[in-house]
Amino acid sequence: MNEDIKILNPTLILHLTRETMNMNTKKLFLLASIIILNIGSISAHEGSISVQEKNNHPSENRLKLIMQGLLKDTQLLNEGIFYDDFKKIEQAAKNIADHPNPGMNTMKKVIGYLGTEMPKFKGLDGKVHNTAVEIAKAAKDKNMESVVANYHELIDGCQSCHSQFKQRVSKVLAK
Numbered sequence: 001m002n003e004d005i006k007i008l009n010p011t012l013i014l015h016l017t018r019e020t021m022n023m024n025t026k027k028l029f030l031l032a033s034i035i036i037l038n039i040g041s042i043s044a045h046e047g048s049i050s051v052q053e054k055n056n057h058p059s060e061n062r063l064k065l066i067m068q069g070l071l072k073d074t075q076l077l078n079e080g081i082f083y084d085d086f087k088k089i090e091q092a093a094k095n096i097a098d099h100p101n102p103g104m105n106t107m108k109k110v111i112g113y114l115g116t117e118m119p120k121f122k123g124l125d126g127k128v129h130n131t132a133v134e135i136a137k138a139a140k141d142k143n144m145e146s147v148v149a150n151y152h153e154l155i156d157g158c159q160s161c162h163s164q165f166k167q168r169v170s171k172v173l174a175k
């Protein structure tokens with residue numbers, strides 16, 4: 001069980017401070033969510049597990065795998081929005097908010113390359129995180145207007161980071 005929590009632990013290396021502050025809260029939340037998750041949500045989490053398994057290879061580019069997971073969860077979010085499925089929206093948003101950790105190897109490379117641009121990069125990851133949290137809350141309240149408003153912000157966060165950093169960082173991580 002402990003190992004499961006570790007695998008699913010939604011610590012975000014991009015938010016080192018937040019990570020240390022919220023670690024226990026997140027672990028608790030996660031424990032609760034593992035217990036109450038339905039089968040659909042569990043399979044949604046499998047993405048994170050396989051990411052982690054692949055991550056055992058130190059030279060593996062974890063960020064890319066995490067991004068592929070984010071895309072999957074964003075697609076799930078879309079489905080939830082267009083089928084008025086608030087449960088699906090909430091789960092997808094939580095997956096996005098708690099995306100797995102790219103690990104120290106990958107982050108060292110990113111930090112080493114970005115240097116003073118790091119706060120901007122971190123800030124955009126924070127925007128994605130925060131809007132995902134808002135979406136999950138709005139879904140719980142069955143407030144579609146707020147879901148969609150935050151959804152726009154979320155996509156803006158993904159896209160802003162991509163337009164400024166994706167190509168350059170991808171190149172660095174491919175080395």
Ligand code: HEC
Pocket residue numbers: 061063064067068070071074096121122124125128154155157158159161162165166167169170171173174
């Ligand atoms: C803080 C910056 C940042 C944010 C925010 C971000 N991305 Fe990315 N994304 C990247 C970087 C950097 C890459 C390139 C990774 C690589 O090629 O190693 C990338 C690559 C990708 C890829 C291509 C993966 C592949 O197989 O080559 C997808 C898909 C993706 N991101 C989806 C998303 C989605 C969806 C979101 C928002 C929910 C998002 N990203 C938010 C930085 C970001």
